[in-house]
Amino acid sequence: MSTPALSGGGGLFTGFTKLCKGLAVVLIGGHILVQLFPPAVTYLALIPARTIPFAWNLLTAGYTEQTIYGVAISVFALLFMGKLLEPIWGSKEFVKFIFIVNVLTYICVFITAIALYYATRLEVYLYMPISGFHGVLAGFLVGIKQIVPDQELSVIGIKAKWLPSIMILLSIIASFFLADSAAYLPIFGTYMSWIYLRYLQRRSETNFRGDPSDEFAFATFFPEFIRPVINPISSIFHRLFCGRSDISNDGKAYEMGGFPLPGSDTFEASRRRERGARALEERLATEKFPVATSADGSHIDASEEV
Numbered sequence: 001m002s003t004p005a006l007s008g009g010g011g012l013f014t015g016f017t018k019l020c021k022g023l024a025v026v027l028i029g030g031h032i033l034v035q036l037f038p039p040a041v042t043y044l045a046l047i048p049a050r051t052i053p054f055a056w057n058l059l060t061a062g063y064t065e066q067t068i069y070g071v072a073i074s075v076f077a078l079l080f081m082g083k084l085l086e087p088i089w090g091s092k093e094f095v096k097f098i099f100i101v102n103v104l105t106y107i108c109v110f111i112t113a114i115a116l117y118y119a120t121r122l123e124v125y126l127y128m129p130i131s132g133f134h135g136v137l138a139g140f141l142v143g144i145k146q147i148v149p150d151q152e153l154s155v156i157g158i159k160a161k162w163l164p165s166i167m168i169l170l171s172i173i174a175s176f177f178l179a180d181s182a183a184y185l186p187i188f189g190t191y192m193s194w195i196y197l198r199y200l201q202r203r204s205e206t207n208f209r210g211d212p213s214d215e216f217a218f219a220t221f222f223p224e225f226i227r228p229v230i231n232p233i234s235s236i237f238h239r240l241f242c243g244r245s246d247i248s249n250d251g252k253a254y255e256m257g258g259f260p261l262p263g264s265d266t267f268e269a270s271r272r273r274e275r276g277a278r279a280l281e282e283r284l285a286t287e288k289f290p291v292a293t294s295a296d297g298s299h300i301d302a303s304e305e306v
Contacts, residue, residue, distance in 0.1 A: 015083055016079045016082070016083055017082055017083060017086050017087075017091075019082070019086060019091050019094065019095070020078055020079050020082035020083065020086065021079070023078055023082070023098075024075045024078055024079060026063050027063060027065055027071055027074050027075055027078070027133060028071060028075065030044065030063050030064045030065060030071075031064075031065045031066070031067075031068070031070075031071040034064060034066055041064070041066065041129045041131075042129070043057075043060075044057070044060045044061065044064040044131065045057065045060075045061050045064050045066070045129035045130060045131035046058065046061040046106055046109065046110060046129070046130040046131060047126075047127060047128070047129050047130070048110050048113040048114055048117070048125065048126050048127075048130075048181075049126035049127055051110055057106070058103055058106045058107055058110065059102070059103055059106075061106050061130060061131040061132075062102035062103075062105070062106060062131070062132070062133055062135060062136060063102075063133065064131040064132070065131065065132055065133065066129070066131055066132070070132055070133075070134075073134075073137075074132070074133040074134065074137065077137045077140070078133070078137070078140075081137070081140040081141070081143075081144065082094070082140070084144060084147075084148075085140060085143050085144070085147070088147055089143075093201070097139065097143070097193070097196065097201075098136050098139075100192075100196055100200075101135065101136050101139040101189060101192050101193045101196060102133075102135060102136050104188070104192040104196075105135035105136070105139075105185060105188045105189045105192050106130075106135070108184070108188040108191075108192065109130060109135075109181050109182070109184055109185060109188060112181055112184055112188075113125045113126065113130070113181040114126075116181065124180075125181060128180060128181070130180070130181050130182045130185075131182070132182060132185060134185050134186055134189070135185035135186060135188060135189030135192075136189060136193075137186075137189070138164065138167050138168075138171075138185070138186035138187075138189035138190045138193070139189045139190065139192065139193030139196075140193075141163040141164045141167055141190070142164050142190055142193040142194050142197060143193065143197065144160050144163065145160055145161045145163065145164055145216075146197055146211060146216055148160050149161035149215060161220065164190050164194075164221055165221050165222065167186045167190060168186065168187055168190055168221070170186075171183055171184065171185075171186040171187045172187065175187075190221075194216075194218065194221075197210065197211055197216070198210050198211055198212070198216060198218075217234070218230065218234040219231050219234055
């Protein structure tokens with residue numbers, strides 16, 4: 001069964017969550033504020049030269065869209081991707097994900113802007129206001145890759161697992177043509193969200209954290225012919241962020257005959273992905289076929305007929 005929201009089925013413009021609608025109002029409100037009071041950008045957007053003492057910019061910048069195109073894309077993507085992710089993660093985890101990924105992304109952008117200034121001596125890196133929600137949106141794509149990696153988008157014929165990689169590629173290309181550190185937001189948003197989902201996200205149904213499955217390894221963001229080069233690099237970052245413990249070795253400790261046992265991280269990660277995809281498909285299928293009327297006039301839930 002394909003996922004209607006990704007394949008362009010019915011119910012596409014319904015079922016948006018209250019939380020996502022509220023966040024959309026925040027984005028729209030932030031955009032209106034900076035349009036009516038342009039000096040507000042100084043206090044809301046990230047300006048690396050002024051981040052100290054305006055450290056709150058690391059939080060507020062993500063919810064401040066300076067252009068009408070930016071706010072339109074962010075609201076649209078938030079509503080549709082939130083519709084997929086929030087029912088699986090839960091509202092509390094969804095908000096936690098947004099908060100953590102947003103702050104970590106802007107910390108990375110701040111450090112990058114300072115480094116670029118010292119490398120080039122161009123003051124534009126210090127004083128250009130940086131803001132936007134697209135770091136978190138890139139993180140949402142990583143979440144979709146984790147939950148329904150093989151779901152194909154019928155509109156463009158690309159599987160969901162390649163969406164983060166395409167976003168990174170476009171951001172890298174943009175960084176060569178724009179003297180704007182905002183081009184790095186999707187790159188850092190992708191990596192920070194992967195770190196969180198891979199190592200830190202607590203699963204309520206188990207006592208484990210993260211998703212150690214091979215299908216969610218960092219190398220899977222790249223084509224197969226590049227992965228032999230990426231694997232050693234990703235192992236360096238793994239030791240840097242997570243110490244010397246190797247998740248793959250931990251997973252093998254719970255295997256018998258090459259198959260994960262119930263209770264192991266690998267088993268739970270696979271089971272969660274299957275359960276999440278199934279719950280997502282059932283929910284969206286219900287939206288696609290809300291009510292069917294039988295011949296005698298009684299109403300039958302179409303999802304029960306399938």
